[in-house]
Structure formats: structure tokens, C-alpha cells
Amino acid sequence: MTPEQISMVQDSFKKVAPISDVAADIFYDRLFEIAPQVRELFPEDMSGQKKKLMQMIATAVNGLTKLEEILPAVQDLGRRHNDYGVVAEHYDYVGAALLFALGKGLGDEFTEELKAAWAETYGTLASVMIDAQKAAAA
Ligand code: HEM
Numbered sequence: 001m002t003p004e005q006i007s008m009v010q011d012s013f014k015k016v017a018p019i020s021d022v023a024a025d026i027f028y029d030r031l032f033e034i035a036p037q038v039r040e041l042f043p044e045d046m047s048g049q050k051k052k053l054m055q056m057i058a059t060a061v062n063g064l065t066k067l068e069e070i071l072p073a074v075q076d077l078g079r080r081h082n083d084y085g086v087v088a089e090h091y092d093y094v095g096a097a098l099l100f101a102l103g104k105g106l107g108d109e110f111t112e113e114l115k116a117a118w119a120e121t122y123g124t125l126a127s128v129m130i131d132a133q134k135a136a137a138a
Contacts, residue, residue: 001066001117001120001121003065005116005117005120005121006064006065006117008063008113008114008117009061009114009117009121010061010062010064012102012106012109012110012114012118013057013058013061015105015106016102016105016106017054017058018024019105020054021027022048022105023054023055023101023102023104024050024051024101025050025103026100026101026104026105027053027097027098027100027101028042028046028049028050028097030097030100030101031093031094032094033098034093034096034097035089035090035093035097038086038090038093041084041085041086056077057098059073060074060125061121062119063120071128074125074128074129074132075129075131075132076127076131076132077129078128078129078130078133078136079130079132079133079136081129081133082136082137083134086133088130088133088134091126091129091130094122094126095119095122095123095126098118098120098122099115099118099119101108102115102118103115114126
């Protein structure tokens with residue numbers, strides 16, 4: 001990722017942070033619409049999940065400039081996802097739902113350039129998690 005992409009993502013996340021509850025609702029509604037098969041992996045009551053997800057994204061977004069520092073935590077997170085029944089293919093759905101929620105939250109400010117920067121961010125996180133998951137499962 002370029003430094004410009006990193007600052008774009010960080011600036012835009014600051015705008016989403018105040019509406020993170022709404023953004024998380026939009027995210028999960030979309031996820032379960034495009035991938036109903038993953039609903040059963042999550043608990044009935046999603047309230048705790050929403051906070052954790054937004055906090056993790058915040059940590060990742062803030063850590064983009066020092067990725068090597070957050071890497072072990074992201075790898076641990078990936079390994080825990082084996083226990084949740086998550087497989088590599090699920091990551092595409094989560095990425096799509098995330099971009100959708102950001103688009104709703106940011107409206108016109110979610111330009112193609114910003115979308116590409118977020119796709120890079122998510123792709124980076126997801127590939128670290130998937131690699132750690134696969135290594136742990138092997
Ligand atoms: C970059 C991608 C992702 C991030 C940052 C993320 C983040 C998190 C976090 C922070 C937790 C809380 C539990 C913990 O820390 O171990 C969690 C749990 C969970 N995640 Fe993810 N996740 C990602 C991808 C996915 C994908 C692709 C799926 C598949 C649908 C998924 C499904 C779940 C499930 C089922 C739980 C456990 C729910 C529960 O039983 O409480 N996650 N995730």
C-alpha cells in the first residue's frame with residue numbers, strides 16, 4: 001500500500017467511527033444477505049460481535065503504517081477463525097460487505113480511489129489471516 005492510500009483509509013475511517021454501530025449493522029445485514037450460509041457461524045445475539053469487529057478494524061487501520069507491529073495479533077486472530085468454522089472463501093463475502101457498508105456510510109466521499117485503498121487494506125489483513133489459518137490447520 002502507498003502512504004497516500006494509508007492516509008486516505010485512516011481519514012475516511014475517522015468519519016465512519018462515530019457511526020460505527022450503524023456501519024456494523026449495515027455490514028452484517030449485507031453479509032447475511034449475500035452469504036446466508038455464514039449466519040449460523042455467529043451467535044444469535046450479535047451486539048458483542050459488532051463492537052469487536054469495529055475495534056479490530058480500528059486497530060488495523062491505525063496500524064497500517066506499522067504493519068509489522070500488528071502482524072502477530074492479526075495472525076492470532078486468523079488462527080482463532082479456524083475455531084469459528086471460517087474458511088478462506090468466506091473472506092471474499094466479508095470484504096464485499098465491508099466495502100458496501102463503507103459506501104453507504106461515506107456516500108459520495110467513497111470514491112473509486114478510496115474504494116481501491118480500502119480493498120487493499122482488507123486484502124492485506126485477510127491474506128495474513130488466511131495464511132495463518134491455513135498454517136495452523138495443516
Ligand atoms: C479481516 C477480516 C476479519 C476481521 C478483522 C475479523 C475480526 C474478528 C474479531 C475481532 C472477532 C472477535 C473474536 C476474536 O477476537 O477472536 C471475530 C470473531 C468471529 N469472526 Fe471474524 N474477522 C474477519 C473475518 C471473518 C470472516 C471472513 C468470517 C466468516 C464469515 C468471520 C466470522 C467470525 C465468527 C463466526 C466469529 C466468532 C463469533 C462468536 O462466536 O462470537 N470473520 N472476528
